[in-house]
Amino acid sequence: MCGVLFRVVVMKVVVRVKLLPTPAQAAALEATLRACNRAAEHVSRFAYESGVKDRNQLQKAVYTDIKDVFSLSAQPAVRVVKKVVDAYAALSAQMEGGLLGRPAPKRYRKATGHPIGFRPQAAQPFDDRCLSWQTDARTVSIWTVDGRMRGVRYTGQAGQLKALAEYRKGESDLVQRGGKWYLLATCEIPEPEVAEPVDFIGVDRGITNLATTSDGANYQGRRLGRYRRWQARKRAELQRKNTRSATRRAARRSRKEQRHATHANHKISKEIVSVAQRTGRGIAVEELDGIRDRVRLRRDQRGTLSSWPFHQLGQHLAYKAKRVGVAFIEVDAAYTSQRCPRCGHTERANRPTRDHFSCRQCGLAGPADHVAGINVRNRARSAWVLVTAPVPNTA
Known part of the structure; x- marks a missing residue:
């Protein structure tokens, strides 16, 4: 036996x-x-x-x-x-x-x-x-x-x-x-068993809007952005003083800013996972690996993108979903803000401004981040079928 x-x-x-x-x-x-x-x-x-x-x-x-x-x-x-x-x-x-970088730089030696x-x-x-x-x-x-x-x-x-x-x-x-x-x-x-989702909630992450879902829920980042810019000015003032006391205070301000951003991501992810659990849906986000290599930025945008907690929000969504048995998947991020979810037409001109989407072919219009969230949801539907498809027996 x-x-x-x-x-x-x-x-x-x-x-x-x-x-x-x-x-x-x-x-x-x-x-x-x-x-x-x-x-x-x-x-x-x-x-x-x-x-x-x-x-x-x-x-x-x-x-x-x-x-x-x-x-x-x-x-x-x-x-x-x-x-x-x-x-x-x-x-x-x-x-x-x-x-820590190469052996020569100051950070490595320190x-x-x-x-x-x-x-x-x-x-x-x-x-x-x-x-x-x-x-x-x-x-x-x-x-x-x-x-x-x-x-x-x-x-x-x-x-x-x-x-x-x-x-x-x-x-x-x-x-x-x-x-x-x-x-x-x-x-x-x-870990609870992941329930088969009836559909997905697509989540588009950004700077102006921290997260926008395919349901139209919008979590704006203006307040957090103002707070981070204010903290950056204060740190610059302390750095100009160039004293040990100023350095310690700047480090404390940096940690405080990180806690503030983490708290915001916790609140957003908790609400999205709660909606997904209540409606029996899964959660889909864009796969942002290598985004800094793919996106060309102005000099004044580089610091913002490098320090923005995109990845952390995705981590919070992933582990909170896992704790309650909600399906979570990452999908290809290419052209989600330029593709029309109705007719599939994709071109840069579909997004004439940062906030607005207007399809040049079928005329579909709406908030750009909402459209991106819908595209993320649609891709998740196809990707989930491939992920859960049984492996054929070749024996």
Whole structure:
């Protein structure tokens, strides 16, 4: 008798819960983070100077020092070494992928010319030996330099707490942000089966309009664009001052701008996926890989296109759709804003202005981004048939 193995596909989701420590507990958590990151700095310097990046060899070389000098227990010391090894592995991957440029430029030298540093309050991973969850009581027990600390309360959104109780697996990261404490836990949630869509919602992405759907829903980018231009002016002012304080403030402004754009993309993607789920349809977007190589831009447009979060919106749509079993597909982006969805006539003159579409052959007219969304939807209908078609048996 032979058994049949079924592979359950899971997706990893990071759940963030907020800790509610007492003042004494908060002080112990802060002391723990600082001790772990001082130890990580020590391990990083040793790894950089000795060239030892293998986890087992590095752990043998520094394990005793970590425990004796920094007063860490056995398992936290192991996690510190693992954190350093992972940091150097990430740096190596960036170098191999060309993300740091050629070896000569300043950016490359700045990243590789010294040991990797760890901020005093950088996140610290804890495994199940260092941190245990009591999901019914909504408390955690966590190792600190002052001893095992039990009964630390936490809170979070209902959906996140449910996922945490049912699907948590692996490490959890202790994080301090803005004086508040958080735990980031990894949950492996089974992927729901993708439902066969009755149709598709085509989504056209842009700058003036962040997203326009084939249903006619329009998410304008003017407000976000004004905000980004204002932030760019402020950063330019700080850069002209050319001081360390101005550089730090410019970096904070850049991170704030990124969070603002991410929040906008989350809101847009959440609404589109909700409509698709409610109506039983899938979601289709343009495939934008290589768009910077295909599109010729004026000098004043290059910075906007390079920094605009097109790809992030597509990522948000993809993973939100996957979580609820909504079909998601990318289609060819060529001429979606110049092709007439009624007669198929395609030419540049069909789009006389950025906002307006008017077919030179059949006279169909309307908002250009809406027409592009309809073309994306139509291409998705054909592409989905090819994706889901059974593979012919040639045996």
